[in-house]
Amino acid sequence: MELTFFDDAPNYKAVEIVREPLQTYFDEVGELLPELPRKLNIWLDNDGLVEETGEGGFAYSPDIINIAFDVDFEDTQAQLKALRGTVFHESYHLVQGHTSVEPKAEYRSMLDNAIYEGCATVFERVHAGVSPLWGEYKQHSQEELETWRDAMATYSNEDYRDGKLGLWPKWAFYDKDDGQRWKLYKVGSWMVDEAVERMRIGVLEMRNMSAEEILSV
Ligand SMILES: [Zn+2]
Numbered sequence: 338m339e340l341t342f343f344d345d346a347p348n349y350k351a352v353e354i355v356r357e358p359l360q361t362y363f364d365e366v367g368e369l370l371p372e373l374p375r376k377l378n379i380w381l382d383n384d385g386l387v388e389e390t391g392e393g394g395f396a397y398s399p400d401i402i403n404i405a406f407d408v409d410f411e412d413t414q415a416q417l418k419a420l421r422g423t424v425f426h427e428s429y430h431l432v433q434g435h436t437s438v439e440p441k442a443e444y445r446s447m448l449d450n451a452i453y454e455g456c457a458t459v460f461e462r463v464h465a466g467v468s469p470l471w472g473e474y475k476q477h478s479q480e481e482l483e484t485w486r487d488a489m490a491t492y493s494n495e496d497y498r499d500g501k502l503g504l505w506p507k508w509a510f511y512d513k514d515d516g517q518r519w520k521l522y523k524v525g526s527w528m529v530d531e532a533v534e535r536m537r538i539g540v541l542e543m544r545n546m547s548a549e550e551i552l553s554v
Contacts, residue, residue: 338363338364338376339377340359340363340379341376341379342381343379343380346379346380346381346382347383348381348383348406349381351381351404351408352381354413355381355404355420358421359424363424363428365421366464366465369464369541370428370429370432372432373432374399377400377401378400379402379403380402380403380404381403381404382403383405383407384403384405385403385405386405386407387405390415390419391406391411391415391416392404392405392406392416392419392423394423394426394427395427395430395437396427396435396436397436397438398438399431399434399436399439399441402427402428402431404420404423418467422461422469423461425457426461429460430457432545433457433545433546435453442548443548443549444494445548445549446490446491446492447493447494447497447504447521448486448489448490448548449547450497451489451525451528452529452548452551452552453525453548454522454525455522455525455528455530456540456551458471458472458525458529459526459530459533460544462526464541469522470519471518471519471526474523474527477523482524482527485520486528489508492504508521529543532552535554536554
C-alpha cells in the first residue's frame with residue numbers, strides 16, 4: 338500500500354507517530370480487502386476524534402481517509418490498537434463505497450447508512466479484534482433496537498445528509514433528547530450480526546453487497 342499524507346492537513350504533526358503504524362495496518366487490511374485502492378491519501382485532522390480512544394476517522398472519498406489522532410493522549414498502546422480498528426473500519430467503507438463524497442453505495446433510506454456502518458463495525462470487531470463502544474448493542478432490548486430501526490427507515494438518505502436537519506449527529510453520535518449514543522451504529526451492528534447468522538457468510542463476504550442485498554437474503 339502506498340500512503341500519501343497531505344502536508345497541509347491541520348494535524349499533520351501527528352505524522353511522525355502514525356506513519357509507520359498506519360502503513361502496517363493498511364498493509365494488513367489490504368491483504369483482506371483486495372479491492373482497496375493500492376494508493377491512499379491520508380488527511381490528518383482531529384475532526385472526528387473519539388474522546389475515549391484518542392483517535393478516529395472517516396472515509397471521505399474513494400481514495401481519501403480522514404484520520405484523527407490526539408498526540409497528547411495518555412495510553413498510546415490502547416490508542417494505536419483502536420487506530421488499527423479504525424483503519425479496518427474505514428477501509429471497509431471504501432470497498433463498499435460508503436464515503437462522504439462520491440459514494441458508490443446505494444441508499445434507499447437513512448437506515449441503509451446504518452447497514453453500511455454496521456458492516457464496517459462488525460468487520461472491525463471480527464478482523465481487527467477490537468470492541469468499539471458503538472458496536473455494543475446488547476444492553477438494549479430487541480424492542481428498543483426495532484423502534485430505532487423503524488424510525489431510521491422513515492427518513493431519506495438526503496435528509497440524513499442534510500446538515501441543517503441535524504439527523505446525522507443525533508442518530509450517529511449523540512441524541513440529547515434520550516441521552517443515547519451511536520444509535521445508528523448499534524442498530525447497524527445488530528442487523529449485520531443477524532444477517533451474518535441468516536446468510537451463513539462472514540462480513541468479509543458482504544463487502545461487495547449493497548445494503549438492499551444484505552437485507553433481502
Ligand atoms: Zn463508519
